[in-house]
Every structure is written in C-alpha cells, then in structure tokens.
Amino acid sequence: MPQNPEQIKDHAELFQQPEYQELFKNKREQFEGGHSDEEVERVSEWTKSWEYREKNFAREALTVNPAKGCQPLGAIFAAAGFEGTLPFVQGSQGCVAYFRTHLSRHYKEPFSAVSSSMTEDAAVFGGLNNMIEGLQVAYQLYKPKMIAVSTTCMAEVIGDDLGAFIGNAKNADAIPQDFPVPFAHTPSFVGSHITGYDNMMKGILSNLTEGKKKNTTNGKLNFVPGFDTYTGNNREIKRILGLMGIDHTILADNSDYLDSPNNGEYNMYPGGTKLEDAADSINANGTVFLQGYSTQKTQEYVKEKWGQQTKVLRPWGVKGTDEFLMTLSELTGKPIPEELEIERGRLVDAMTDSYAWIHGKKFAIYGDPDLIISVVSFLLELGAEPVHILCNNGDNEFKKEMEAILSASPFGKQATVWIQKDLWHLRSLLFTEPVDFFVGNSYGKYLWRDTKIPMVRIGYPLFDRHHLHRYPTVGYQGGLNLLNWVVNTLLDELDRNTNITGKTDISFDLIR
C-alpha cells in the first residue's frame, strides 16, 4: 500500500484510513467466510455462554493462548545471570529469534543469544557440524567467558547428544578444552520455560562446581531466584541481605543484564554472578530457593550432590516476607534489623489504608505456579477472594499446595484451581462466573477487552506497559508495589463507572 512520506501515521491511526478499511472488508469477504455482522455477533454471544464453556472444557487436541513459553526461553534466561555468558541454542534460528524478541519486548533491552542455525540437512544428518562450527564462531566473535548450550525441539527430535557434541567440538579445537560449556536438553514438547530454567541452572551449576568441593564451608548462603522476571527483586533481595549482613551468592543474578544503564557504550555482558563465585557455591552453608516449581531438579541436585540444606522461601507479602526473614535469622544467627521492621509497619499501614477497597473483591489469576502462589497468598492477606486460579504449567503437586493455602484462609473457599488449561478456557470462566478483577501478563489484554473486567498486570511477559519489571515485588517494599497496582486498578475502574455527569457522578469522588 503506497504511503505518502509527508503524512506518516502511527499504525493505530493508519489502519483507520479508507484504503485499509476497504482492504479489511475484502479480506473478510474473500477469506473469512464473509459472515454478516449479525451472525458474528450471535456466535460471539454464544461463546460467552455455559453451553460453550462446557464444549470449551471438553477440548483436548488444541491449545489456544497457552500462558507458557518454550523450555529454551527459560534456559537462556537462566544463563544470562552468569558473568560473560553467551546462551547458545542448538536448533533452528526461528526459535531463537522468538526467545530473544520475547525477552527484549518485555525488558526493552537487547538480549544476546545465538543459535546453531540448523536447517534441513541437519535435520537429516544430525547437528554435530552446526554445533562445532557454531561454538567456534561464537567463541571467537563474541569472546564469552562461558557458553551455555540448550536445545530446541528440532535437535531433541533428532536426538542430538549435547555432551558428546561439545566433547567433539573441543577435540576439534573449536574451543579450548578447559572452556566451560555447560548444557541442558530442553525439549519444548514437554514442560515449559520454567522447566528449561531449571534444567539450565542445574546444568551450569554442575559444570562450574565439578571438582570444587572443599572440606570447609565458605560461610555463605546461596540464593536461587528461579524464573523471576522482576529485575527489582534481585536488587531488593541483595539490599535485605546487605542490611542483615549475610554473605551470599545469587545463583544467578541477571538483573544488570536485563536492566542495564544507557551510558553510551554497548556492553554485551553486563553484570552477572562471577563464575568463580558460582563455582564456590558448592561450599556454601545452604541454598535458599525463592521459587519452588521452577527449581525442582536444581533443589534435588543441591541436596543430593552438594549435601547442602535447602529451603524454598517466597518472600511475598507480609507473611511470606516474615517467614523469609525469620528463617534467615535462624540460619545465620543474625537479627532482623530495625529498618526492616519499620518497612513491615509501613506495608501493614498501607494495607490498612487500602483494605476496604480490596476486601471481598473476587479475582482470577493465571501465570507460573510460584508467581500464582505468591500473589494469591498476598491477596488473601488483604481479604480478596480468588475464584479462578489457572496455571497451564502447574502440576498436581502445585494444585495440592495451592488448595492447602486456599483452605487455610476464610477467603479462599470459593476458588477452583485449574491446571494445564489455557487463556481461552479462562475466557469462558470469566464470562460465566465474572470477577471484580484479574491478574496476569500482557496476553490478558484480550480478556480485558472482551470481558471488560479490570486487569492488573503482574507476571511475564509484560509487553504493553513499560517499566513494571523494574519494581520489586518481594519483601515489604515489594508488597507496597503489589498493593499499589491492585488498589489503583480498582479505583480507576470505580472512577470509570461513576463518571457520567448527572447520572452516576454522585459517587465520582475526589477522595477514595
């Protein structure tokens, strides 16, 4: 379609021009069945009914908007937390382009990850040559300190043996023998991005700590964030540990990588946990996991191979943060500083201020299992009442844990936990049993548009709003942010519902 260079329009305006409207009309008639507006409206209404909900939930062979990502996406996210590390994906270029853009669109940052660009010949003969050449080029061109290898479905279907291939690459002098190349098999036809995160974290830690076990401990505690996409969280955890004087290693800290300063110079590998610190993590006093379901295999590995005590602590909301701090105090013998007690008081005060607006409000939520547990627990503290809890990548263990949390609260009784369901299922749930607000990632904006139910953006990805990922959601400070996002969404909605002059504006109050 020709454009007048004197009149460049933003696409929101551009597609309203007559020539585009004509094009859409023709497309609808020629390729989309050309149904009348009345018929489209009739079917649209039907999709909101209980009858449609039953058909929708009987669906088996199709997933619509699954609310989960691919395993290698989680793997490259984990790798980016280590100093000078280049994520390398054995597989097709298209997959890796998707992971990179997914992360870049969320963080508004460049994300460096390479692929071995497997095509048809590799699909037939295997991807060994791609791996050897790819590692050699990546090592020489991008000068990393470590290359972390994961796979796409293609390499997994063929059955590429990463351990053997990396050995072959070293024997062929593509990379030095002592250069660290941890790897993880990350097939996306099972699990999700949190499985990939877990596999890669375990792969990197086992590679770096091999032969590093000493007879004495290093006196530190390790902290594994899990697939936590809030860069503010690692910073908040480090601030809390600093206040308590706890010597620690974050495994691994990608907050500088995913939120780097613009100082005029491009740095391909900003920040990250030092490789020698990660290698020494095997000698720590213990390891605290800030998520449970995205770190299952890593937890097992740390317990069994490193012989360390492990704990899963989710420092979200008042109770979660209390437990986190008290456990750290028990583990290290260090007192909880007054500064944190004051922060607790501030959060409790803020919750009291907002309580009346949130108490009794019904809500739905979807996302990763650890995120759901953390957010629901906090909202229960505020007296909000969950109705639909949907976790595509949740398993029966998650369902059980979530149901135990719900039944322990007077506000959790009417919730249903749905695992392995998608956002099209959630659409049916929201139309047939509406709620006051829902919590989810940017994909929820279509649910918001269709159902008109207010949406609170918490989770990953957040493509369509800026900077939310920079704020912490953990600790008492993080609780303030969560509270702010929820209560102000509800107040915005109240304003929208009370703003008709002379009709509803008797309640269009200045003070809420």
Ligand code: SF4
């Ligand atoms: S599902 Fe498999 S093939 Fe598809 S993008 Fe993910 S890794 Fe690639």
